[in-house]
Amino acid sequence: MDALIDALPLPYTDAVVATGAAVLGLLAGLVGVLAVLRRRTLVGDALSHAALPGVAVAFLLAGVKDTVSLLVGAAVAGTLAAVLVLALERSSRVRPDTAIGVVLSGSFSLGIVLLTHIAATGDAGQAGLQDYLFGQAAGLVQADVTLFAALAAGTVVVLALLHRPLTVVLFDAAFARSTGLPIRLLELVSTVLLVVAVVVGLRTVGAILMVAMIVVPAVAARQVTGRLATMLVVAGVVGAAVGTAGSLLSTATRTPTGPVVVLLGAGVVLLALSLAPGRGVLWHARRLRRDRRRRQREGVLVDVAAAGPAPVAASALGAGRPSRAVRRTLRRLRRDGLVRATGAGWSLTAAGQGAATAVLARRELWWAWLEHGAEVAVGDAREPDPDDLAGSLGAEAVERLRALGGTAPAVAGGAR
Amino acid sequence: MSPAVAIVLTAGLTATACGLLGPLLVLRREALVGDAVSHSVLPGIVLVHLVLGTRATLPVIVGAAAFGVVCVLALEALRSTGLVRADAAIALVFPALFSLGLLGVDRWAADIHLDLDSTIYGQIAFVPFRTLVLGAVAVPQSVVAIGAVALVDLLLLVAFWKQVKVATFDPGFARTTGVDPTVVARVLLTAVAATAVTAFEAVGAIVVIALLVVPAATAHLLTDRLGVMIAVSVAVGWVAAVSGYAGAVALDASIGGAMGVVATCCFVLALLLSPQHGVLTRALRRRQRVRAAGRAAAGRGTAAVPPTPLRRPGTCAAGGSCRPAGGRWRPGTLALPCARAAGTGALPPRTAAGAGGCTTRLAQASAPGRRSR
Numbered sequence: 130m131d132a133l134i135d136a137l138p139l140p141y142t143d144a145v146v147a148t149g150a151a152v153l154g155l156l157a158g159l160v161g162v163l164a165v166l167r168r169r170t171l172v173g174d175a176l177s178h179a180a181l182p183g184v185a186v187a188f189l190l191a192g193v194k195d196t197v198s199l200l201v202g203a204a205v206a207g208t209l210a211a212v213l214v215l216a217l218e219r220s221s222r223v224r225p226d227t228a229i230g231v232v233l234s235g236s237f238s239l240g241i242v243l244l245t246h247i248a249a250t251g252d253a254g255q256a257g258l259q260d261y262l263f264g265q266a267a268g269l270v271q272a273d274v275t276l277f278a279a280l281a282a283g284t285v286v287v288l289a290l291l292h293r294p295l296t297v298v299l300f301d302a303a304f305a306r307s308t309g310l311p312i313r314l315l316e317l318v319s320t321v322l323l324v325v326a327v328v329v330g331l332r333t334v335g336a337i338l339m340v341a342m343i344v345v346p347a348v349a350a351r352q353v354t355g356r357l358a359t360m361l362v363v364a365g366v367v368g369a370a371v372g373t374a375g376s377l378l379s380t381a382t383r384t385p386t387g388p389v390v391v392l393l394g395a396g397v398v399l400l401a402l403s404l405a406p407g408r409g410v411l412w413h414a415r416r417l418r419r420d421r422r423r424r425q426r427e428g429v430l431v432d433v434a435a436a437g438p439a440p441v442a443a444s445a446l447g448a449g450r451p452s453r454a455v456r457r458t459l460r461r462l463r464r465d466g467l468v469r470a471t472g473a474g475w476s477l478t479a480a481g482q483g484a485a486t487a488v489l490a491r492r493e494l495w496w497a498w499l500e501h502g503a504e505v506a507v508g509d510a511r512e513p514d515p516d517d518l519a520g521s522l523g524a525e526a527v528e529r530l531r532a533l534g535g536t537a538p539a540v541a542g543g544a545r
Numbered sequence: 546m547s548p549a550v551a552i553v554l555t556a557g558l559t560a561t562a563c564g565l566l567g568p569l570l571v572l573r574r575e576a577l578v579g580d581a582v583s584h585s586v587l588p589g590i591v592l593v594h595l596v597l598g599t600r601a602t603l604p605v606i607v608g609a610a611a612f613g614v615v616c617v618l619a620l621e622a623l624r625s626t627g628l629v630r631a632d633a634a635i636a637l638v639f640p641a642l643f644s645l646g647l648l649g650v651d652r653w654a655a656d657i658h659l660d661l662d663s664t665i666y667g668q669i670a671f672v673p674f675r676t677l678v679l680g681a682v683a684v685p686q687s688v689v690a691i692g693a694v695a696l697v698d699l700l701l702l703v704a705f706w707k708q709v710k711v712a713t714f715d716p717g718f719a720r721t722t723g724v725d726p727t728v729v730a731r732v733l734l735t736a737v738a739a740t741a742v743t744a745f746e747a748v749g750a751i752v753v754i755a756l757l758v759v760p761a762a763t764a765h766l767l768t769d770r771l772g773v774m775i776a777v778s779v780a781v782g783w784v785a786a787v788s789g790y791a792g793a794v795a796l797d798a799s800i801g802g803a804m805g806v807v808a809t810c811c812f813v814l815a816l817l818l819s820p821q822h823g824v825l826t827r828a829l830r831r832r833q834r835v836r837a838a839g840r841a842a843a844g845r846g847t848a849a850v851p852p853t854p855l856r857r858p859g860t861c862a863a864g865g866s867c868r869p870a871g872g873r874w875r876p877g878t879l880a881l882p883c884a885r886a887a888g889t890g891a892l893p894p895r896t897a898a899g900a901g902g903c904t905t906r907l908a909q910a911s912a913p914g915r916r917s918r
Contacts (some may be wrong), residue, residue, distance in 0.1 A: 170636040171577055222822050223762060226632055230758035231812055237751055238805025245799035337584070341640035344633050386652050388644030395641035402628055410626055424645035517854065 134271065143380045149269035149277060150372030152389060152495065153330060156281040157339070158327045158346030158368025159288060162361050163319045165347035166299045172211060172320075173327045173343050175233040177336035179210030180328070181240025185247065204328050210236055211324045273333045280329060284322055290359060291318065296357045313508050345371060345394035352405035369449040371397055422458075425450065427488045429458045433468055433477055434485035440474035494518055494527065496535030505529050548673035551685045553790050555672045556804060558688060559744045560756050560782025562695035565702055566737050567761030568774045572713050574631050578617060578734065579757040581639040582741045583750040585616035585890040587646025595653050613738030621730050669800050687747030694743045698736055702775075709733065710771055726732055738898050746803060755805035756782050766822050772786055781811050817824040 137144040164170050183206025184199050191198040198452045210232050217228035253475035288295070299303040306312055323343075330339035350360045375390030382389075403411045432446045446455050459475055462468045467481035477485060495518055498505075505526050507513070513521040522530070563579075570576050589612030593604050615639055623634035674682040702709065708729055711719040715728035737757075744753045764777035789804030796803065817825045 165633050168630055168632050170632045172637070174577070174580065217816075220824050221766060221816055223766070223816075224571075226574050226575075227571050227576045227758060227762045227765070229632075230580070230754070231762050232579065233811070234578075234751065234755035234758055234805055235809030238755055238802045238809065239804030241751065242793075242796065242798045242806055245802060246796055249797040256741065337640045337643050340636050341644075344636040348629060348633050348637065384648060388647040388651075391640045391644035392648070395637060395644075398637055402623075402626060405628075408628060410628075481700075524677055 134274070139380075140306065143376075145271055145274060145379070146269050146386060147373055147376045149274040149333075150376040150386070151369040152274055152277040152372075153334060154342060154346065154368030154370070154372030154484050155365045156277055156284060156368075157330065157342035158350070158364035158366075159281065159284045159361060161343040161345075161347035161355070161368070162320075162350065162364045163295075163299070165351065166357075167316075167319070168348075169214075169229075169320075169323065170344045171340070172214065172323060173330075173340045174336065175210055175214065175229045176207040176324065176327050177331050177339070178233045178237040178240075180204075180207050180220045180331065182206055182236050182243055183209075183240075185243035188268055189243070189247065197434055200332065204334075207238065208321075208324055211320050215320060234523055248258050269333060276329060277333075278327060283324070285318065287318065287322060291315065292358065295319065299357065335387055338391055341391040341394050342368060342372070345391075345398050349398050349401040352401040352408050367426050395409050422461075425454055425458045429455055430462060430467065430477075430481065430485045431488055431492075433475055434482070436491070438476065440471045440476045442474040446475070491518065492537075493535060494530055496537055497530040497533055498522070498535070499538075500535045501530060501533040504533070509534070549790065551673040551688065552669055553786055554684060555687045555691060556669060556752070556786035556790065556800075557595055557750050557783050558691040558695050559752065560700060560760065560786050561779050562691060562698050562740045562744065562781040563753060563756035564760050565695070565698045565775060566733070566740060567757040568764060568771065568778050569709065569713055569733055570737065571761040572771075573730070573733075575635070575734075576756060576758045576762070577632070577635050578620065578737055579741050579754040581620065581635045582613045582738050583754060584614055584639040584744070584746060585642035586610075586612050587643055588612050589646075590689065591646050591649035591653065595649070602746065606742060609745075610739050610742040612642060613742045614735050617734035617738045618731065618897035619729070625727060631774060661778060668803075669752060672747060673752070690743050691747055694740050698740060701732070701736055705729070705732070713771070718733055752801040752804055755808055756785070759805070759808040763808070763812045763815045766812075766819040769821070779902060781808060784808075863894060 130250055134141070134144045134148050137147065139147060161170075161288070164172060180203035183204070184204035185202075186206070187198045187202025188459070190202075213232050214225070214228045217223045217231065218225050294305070294310050294315055297308070297310060298312055302312060305315075327339055328345070330342070334342075346364040347360070349367050350363035354360050355362060359401060370392060371394045375393040376386050378384075378393065379386040379389035401409070403409050406412055428450065429446055433441060436445070443456055443459060444452065446459075457466060459470075462481065467484055468475050469478055494514070498518060505522075507522060507526050509521070519527050567576075570578055586609035587702075589608035589610070590605055592612075593599065593608035597604055599605075612848050619638045619642075620634050623629045623637065624631055629637065672685050675686045677685075677686045677689055679689070708719070708724045711724055712726040712729035713724065719726045719729070741757070743755050758782035760778040761774070763781050764774040767777055768774050785804045786809035789807040790800055792798075792807060793800040793803035815823070817823055820826060
């Protein structure tokens with residue numbers, strides 16, 4: 130750690146904050162995967178509130194504002210709260226979010242009552258107890274960084290050892306139980322990992338940053354992969370990258386570190402949610418548009434072919450389609466050299482004739498599949514890909530289907 | 546109006562407003578929306594300060610409410626992509642908005658004291674001091690404000706009762722019957738944001754967060770009907786308001802905190818003693834059933850199974866999985882002997898019949914009249 134901090138071309142304090150944010154990001158990314166997959170992202174929020182009565186009780190017992198006893202009180206109360214959340218979910222019809230909400234508000238209320246009661250008894254030493262728990266990202270010191278690094282290393286070891294059973298428990302708890310895995314133990318281990326990381330994080334960087342750092346890398350990683358191992362690696366890397374970039378950015382712009390890291394993380398998640406291949410919102414929208422265009426194109430092409438060799442007017446084409454879409458599709462087809470415009474209307478070129486024949490052949494194959502698919506032996510048990518029926522069925526099955534033939538469905542949709 | 550009455554009335558009206566909306570949040574698994582909104586209003590306050598240069602109550606509430614609505618709409622948008630679950634959506638949105646507010650404070654409001662505690666989070670103890678003269682009577686401002694909000698919530702709920710119900714319990718079915726669950730969710734969450742922000746200003750954040758979640762969770766343990774759930778949750782809220790105030794006075798502690806504690810005590814009572822779902826009542830029922838079945842078996846002359854502690858089907862005392870040996874379960878017997886040999890903990894080959902070291906309970910799952918959970 131020391132060597133790394135010294136090696137960075139930054140002033141000492143900035144280097145410590147940057148390294149600390151990176152290691153914290155890595156740690157939070159790893160435990161965050163467990164939290165997000167088990168719908169426990171807000172445990173951090175609950176713990177940050179639940180620590181308050183712990184601090185109050187520790188102060189009542191110790192009688193002085195002593196860092197160690199207050200931290201121990203906070204950690205005990207936090208663990209108790211996490212266990213309570215688990216027990217509530219398991220023992221009754223209370224759902225995870227409600228359990229977190231009840232524990233959060235109940236313990237925070239209790240903490241406030243205790244604190245105000247202490248204040249009313251006239252002990253001046255209690256002032257500022259409430260703020261004792263929460264740190265600032267800019268206030269990281271080297272010892273914190275070393276602690277984070279040790280925790281991250283421990284988490285990596287535990288995750289590596291428990292990778293297989295954890296995967297089963299996370300994705301199919303009922304199956305895991307039926308195979309005899311010690312589910313409660315595994316849940317406890319992952320909860321302990323989460324709680325330790327959160328309590329340490331709260332003390333050093335504050336509740337808000339900790340909540341964000343737990344959820345951001347895991348959600349971003351979930352968008353790009355469906356495998357637990359990959360997700361853990363990606364989340365660790367994203368967490369470290371967001372932490373480093375955020376702290377460097379905040380140093381450069383002289384802004385508070387925590388909020389900059391959080392906002393940067395939110396940006397990364399938005400990016401992942403919109404662009405992730407196969408899942409992202411924009412990705413989906415693009416595929417939808419591409420598919421719609423292709424269908425329009427094939428529909429109009431077939432309609433022109435069906436009108437015969439004589440040119441046909443645009444208004445006579447594509448019954449049921451918006452006329453603007455038909456005209457736009459015709460322009461695209463002309464650009465590709467599949468149709469040509471004459472004075473009287475539109476007609477197919479030679480290439481267009483070929484394309485229309487291919488589309489019709491594909492449709493006939495599809496109708497045949499719908500009608501006789503059950504009679505044809507196919508090597509693959511899965512449903513074939515409707516966009517590439519011939520390719521996914523194989524030449525033999527296609528041959529048989531063509532021999533059996535199919536008729537167009539009676540619905541008008543079949544003619545498109 | 547005496548201070549005590551003013552405080553209890555304010556708290557009770559807050560409990561009413563929260564009790565009307567909280568059950569819907571709990572059923573939609575969005576119980577923590579109140580907490581999210583309480584953090585998300587900061588940019589609104591900063592913006593009002595930046596644009597209008599004021600910290601007066603009304604503009605601040607409007608600005609805060611605007612960002613509360615931004616927060617819940619962002620939550621709903623994230624949820625509706627289907628890529629993020631409700632809890633992760635909350636954890637994504639509120640830190641981002643709160644950070645935006647913190648940056649704003651750092652950049653434009655560092656010179657003035659724009660503290661969350663003093664600006665938006667009121668103290669319920671100060672309610673009697675800020676009054677409004679209506680006719681000839683001095684009424685606390687917060688009673689009027691929260692009473693109005695509670696009334697609006699009630700009217701919304703009564704007017705759209707059917708839509709709210711169907712969209713909460715079966716969004717897919719709601720869509721087929723022409724009720725857009727997204728619209729219902731947006732209206733509901735907007736109402737939650739407006740209610741929460743108005744109440745923050747009067748009674749403080751923690752009271753609102755607690756009253757949104759805890760009475761609703763209590764009611765959820767006591768009933769399966771939405772209407773009853775809402776009524777119970779309003780009632781629990783009023784109990785918390787009245788006895789919380791009394792307790793706070795007796796202890797000389799925070800009134801809001803005491804209300805939260807009382808509400809939590811109600812929840813714990815319901816958790817233990819609820820007729821349907823209580824932890825203790827369920828344990829008691831199970832024990833009675835075991836005894837009755839044991840007596841019945843003894844009466845028929847079949848070998849009675851001694852009442853042993855019940856376990857989840859498929860687990861046994863040796864830990865891990867076990868499978869029943871000796872064939873199918875028959876009515877009248879309580880349990881099947883487990884194939885796991887006593888003492889060794891090892892599973893014998895599947896053909897070996899019987900000598901059970903532990904039992905796998907099947908009676909539990911097939912007992913008549915038991916509702917599946």
